[in-house]
Amino acid sequence: MTSLRGLDGITFDVTYLAQQISAHNKAIVLFKSYSQAVNSPDESVRQFADQTLPVMQKHLQMALDQQKSLGNSSSGSK
Template sequence: MNTTALLRGALLCAFILPAGPLLAADQDSAKDQHFVTEASAAGMAEIDAAKLALKKSQSPDVKTFAQHIIDDHSKANATLKTLAEKHRLQLAESASLTNQAKAKVLDVREESFDAAYANNQVGAHEEAVKLFTDAANNASDTDIRKFAQDTLPVLQQHLEMAQDLVKAHPSE
């Protein structure tokens, strides 16, 4: 092998091999960014839906649940915002379009609002539990993993509460 070929090979290795860990770090960062975006959008959606429930529901149990959601998700969103700033990650600017559409459907409902809201909350919290379970197990950043682990029991409690609301306010 001539000297030029050896030099090219050495240069190629010098530039390509170090990129492996960088690519993995980029993928990890992208996964953490995805979690932060999804979690913040879901948190905003939950708060929006709960505010709507406080306004539209006539049922004390639904209003109590809604206030619980507002309190817990506001606290979680504040913690997530601090984490995002620390790690230079971006929060969602608003709830996802899907969640905005679901909120609009809830808003126009007059009859059986409580049943629709309860069903909405079961689905939303099933998705949240799945998202946070994945981050609790797989987030590359230890702060984000701990946030997901610490928040997961609260979300599981919300899911159980929402399931109880579905039983108390069955769809017609």
Template sequence: MKHALIICAAASALALSACQRQEAATNDANPGQTAPVNAAQDAIGAVVGETSAATMGATTGGFVNAAAMSDMYEIAAGKMAQAKGQSAVVKAFGKKMVEHHTAMMNGMKPMVMAAGEAPPTELDQRRKGMLDNLTAANGADFDRVYLAQQVAAHEEALTLMKTYGDGGQNADLKAGAMKAMPKVQMHLDEVRKLQMG
């Protein structure tokens, strides 16, 4: 069932990408992305991410990869929020995400190295697409898109930490995941309140 969901989401993302390229090719005034396509990509990405976190979080390599991607995305998106955010609360939340996720990533490094794993050094295409969608959003739309992405990203991170914390093979990484869970939950609770206004 999970594989069918991922395949369906991937097919939808490809179709949306094709629509976006076709629309961009026919609209010279807006050669970049469009808000409806970006919103659909982010929604599909959230489903794929949640499913991926529940499956990838079951293995040490998958957990390390996904946790590093999560932190790298949060840091990049947080920097963007500080620069492009319209409201003071979005800018402040972005700053907090840079600080907290840098600390979380640095805290996990010794455990990752001790486990003999190598974290990725760059973002995957899904998260690069999320950042592209943030780049394309301007004004009040930026704040709305950023907060929506933050809810999805923290739901995914919480699932990842819980999955590995419950059944991970490496005791140190498992403890690290359990330690990270309350902070990720706090971020999720905070961003949901910000989203409600």
């Protein structure tokens, strides 16, 4: 988050979304591994991953849509 300090406007938005997209991609990979773990020592972890994964994927798609929207609006304002 320190990389967001001092940024404003479209620069802040673009940087923030890039960070969110990266974080969501990493989290999805991690949660998929937990979700697909056959011999999980804790079944509740696998269940939590199963339930949470669709929410994360939805959030990622929302961030990607917003990023696309920002790209279109920033190119249109030049």
